[in-house]
Amino acid sequence: MKILAIESSSLVASVAIVDEENVIAEYSVNHKKTHSQTLMPMLDEIVRMTETDLESIDHIAISVGPGSFTGLRIGVATAKGLGLALDKKLVAVPTLGAMAYNLCDYPGLVVSVMDARRNQVYTGIYRFEDQKPICVMDQIPMDRLELIQKVRELSGSDVYAPIFLGDGVEVIKNTLNEVDDFKARFALPHLSRQKASAVGLLAIELAKKGELVDASELKPVYLRLSQAERERLEKGQSIEV
Numbered sequence: 001m002k003i004l005a006i007e008s009s010s011l012v013a014s015v016a017i018v019d020e021e022n023v024i025a026e027y028s029v030n031h032k033k034t035h036s037q038t039l040m041p042m043l044d045e046i047v048r049m050t051e052t053d054l055e056s057i058d059h060i061a062i063s064v065g066p067g068s069f070t071g072l073r074i075g076v077a078t079a080k081g082l083g084l085a086l087d088k089k090l091v092a093v094p095t096l097g098a099m100a101y102n103l104c105d106y107p108g109l110v111v112s113v114m115d116a117r118r119n120q121v122y123t124g125i126y127r128f129e130d131q132k133p134i135c136v137m138d139q140i141p142m143d144r145l146e147l148i149q150k151v152r153e154l155s156g157s158d159v160y161a162p163i164f165l166g167d168g169v170e171v172i173k174n175t176l177n178e179v180d181d182f183k184a185r186f187a188l189p190h191l192s193r194q195k196a197s198a199v200g201l202l203a204i205e206l207a208k209k210g211e212l213v214d215a216s217e218l219k220p221v222y223l224r225l226s227q228a229e230r231e232r233l234e235k236g237q238s239i240e241v
Helices: 035-050 069-086 095-103 144-155 169-176 196-208 227-234
Strands: 002-007 012-019 023-030 059-063 089-093 110-117 120-129 132-143 163-165
Touching: 002 035, 002 069, 002 196, 012 035, 012 196, 023 035, 023 196, 035 069, 059 069, 059 196, 069 089, 089 095, 089 196, 095 110, 095 120, 095 132, 095 163, 095 196, 110 144, 110 169, 120 144, 132 144, 132 196, 144 169, 163 169
Parallel strands: 002 059, 059 089, 110 163
Antiparallel strands: 002 012, 012 023, 110 120, 120 132
């Protein structure tokens, strides 16, 4: 199975081509450029460099959220357009699950965190058995202190300290100054951000289970309303769905 994977849920823009044995190509940029400027040129480049015929791709994988509202919309729109043009099924991959997949060999709890502002993080908690993910707590926005208490509860008497990764790590590190007797580890930089290769490799596992979606049905997973939508609700205005 060969997968074209796209990641655009945060500052990182990443595109990869993977199969069941290899990461054939990956192009990632963690820089302040809009994903509308980067994704298609990156895709064109890896297709050119690997001499890949996009018709040979089995499925298109996309990180569907949570994350940046604008980034998710751009990534989902790109994946939908490719899926419709190539008549390919899509795999909707949870962003935090794909992040955790970077650490699929870690024996303790893996906690993905993205900074959601207002003292909150988007988070998901995972374990891995034989490098296969087990979702301990599904993706959710959560107060930073509540997350620490939840991880403390779930890790229990584990020999290995829970490990955190993602752009919310600094939020967690700052929070630990307010918490007594909590030991944690933090992923190294090359494993601590979103990667299209992880999206693609997790997508292969999901595709084997039949978790495929038509391009026309794909939607982002925001987990909460955007700031503009919250402001409209506060003013008593309706939100169009």
